Amino acid sequence: MPPLLEARHLRKVFRSGGQRLGASTETVAVGDFSLSIDAARPSFTTIAGESGSGKTTIARMLLGILAPSAGEVLYQGRDVHHLLKEERRQFRKDVQAIFQDPFEVYNPFYKIDHILTTPVRKFGLAASKADAYDKIREALRAVGLRPEETLGRYPHQLSGGQRQRITIARALLLEPKLIIADEPVSMVDASLRATILSTLHALYRDFGISFIYITHDLTTAYQVSENIVILFHGAVAEAGHTEKVIKDPQHPYTRELIHSIPVPEPGREWIDEAVEEKEVEDIEAEESAAGCRYVLRCPQAMDQCAVAPPFYRPEAERAVACFLHAESPVLKSGDLNEVFSAAADAQK
Ligand SMILES: Nc1ncnc2c1ncn2[C@@H]1O[C@H](COP(=O)(O)OP(=O)(O)O)[C@@H](O)[C@H]1O
Ligand SMILES: [Mg+2]
Structure with missing residues (x-):
């Protein structure tokens, strides 16, 4: 059985400007990213990185809403951009997305009921209206909402935390196999973040739904995920x-990152002052570097770092893209899932 979803050597380069020849700039948002999600063995994986590291770009490519510049995304072994109608429908059901503030895209004149009945109707998930409402109430309860306090209301009558729970309920209604959640709690009050994340974790535990949880906040990653991918400027630095x-x-x-952690201030991302003040030339040099993307900031940079390091595997459950680990074996496939599988086996 092919994996449910597989990213193979994804690369995304954005070009902007370019009125005059040579005036355009290129941003390598994602350098080379591979990951696979196996439906038979549910997993909870965090992709963490500071703002601008390529997290949302990866999510959009995985969801098939952004075409990669190179590489491919396969759903059950088939390129997501070349699915047949029925496969595409199944993909849209199996792989759900939760974004930062989904209510930006919902019509404020429609009640919550509309947000929840639409997917049920579209995917033919219920035999009757009564059946649809039974399923909806069940999904609302599963995400910690009381149906009687939610149905019949408009989005603006609910709190940010309740709205995000509605989106989770909506995703859950489709009985997905994988939910890709891009900073799902960063717009929610700090006091509610932990409980919403526990709800996501419960869906993984109780229903076997896999998660790709995207965040700039390492502390929340620690709370919920078993695997983590640390991104820096579109390149995976470490995973395991x-x-x-x-x-x-x-x-x-x-x-x-670990040393710059706790700044428990809402909206504050992990950018330290030194980075914010960095000279533009430095950033450009960093973008064009063919080698390790961290080289200009790295306290342990060496001549070798002018070439991009492969993943070394100092232990079965970890991959590190750094020449400091050059004595360790190389992860030849580049597929982080190998490392994550080893971690899952070690937990048994
Ligand atoms: N549509 C776009 N056009 C040009 N550049 C983009 C576009 N989307 C993202 N980028 C750039 O790609 C990089 C990664 O962005 P993004 O994936 O949104 O990062 P993150 O989600 O980690 O904050 C950033 O430098 C961003 O400015
Ligand atoms: Mg983002």
Whole structure:
């Protein structure tokens, strides 16, 4: 059985400007990203990185709403951009998305009921109206909402936390196999974040739904995920079992992140002052570097770093893209799922 969803060597380059020859700039949003999600073994994977590291670009490519510049996304072994009608419909049902503030796209004149009955109707999930409402009430309860306090209301009559729970309920109604959640709690009050994340975790635990949880907040990653991918400027710095990576980071960038953690201020991302003030030339040099993308900030940079490092595997449950680990075996496939599977087996 092919994986449910597989990203193979995804790359995305954005070009902007370009009125005059040579005036255009290129942003390598994602360098080379591979990951597979196996439906037979549900997983909860975090993709973490500071703002601009390529997280949303990866999510959009995985969802088939943005075409990669190179590489491919396969749904059950088939390119998501070349699915037949019925396969596409199944893909739209199996793989759901939750974004930061989904209510930007919902019509404020429609009641919550409309948001929830539409997918039920579209995917023919219920035999009758009564059946549809039974399913909707069940989904609302599963995400910690009381149907009687939710149905019949308009989006603006609910809190941000309740609205995000509605989107989760909506995704759940479709009985997905994978939910890709891009910063699902960053717009929610800090006090509610943990409970919403626990709800996501419960869906993974109780219904076997896999999650790709995207965040700039390492502390929430630690709370819910078993696997983590640390991104820096579109390149994976380190990946592996979440607890190992966070408690004992091996990539110099992961170390920087762990040391810059707790600023429990809503909306504050992990950019330290030094980075915000960095000279434009530095950033451009960083973007054009063919080598390790972290080289200009790395306290342990070496001559070798002018070439992009492969993934080294200092232990079965971890991959590190850094020459400091050059004595370790190389992860030849580049597929982080190998590392995550080892971590899952070790937990048994
Ligand atoms: N549509 C676009 N056009 C040009 N550049 C883009 C576009 N989308 C994203 N980028 C750039 O790609 C990089 C990664 O962006 P993004 O994936 O949104 O990062 P994140 O979600 O981690 O904050 C950023 O430098 C961003 O400015
Ligand atoms: Mg983003």
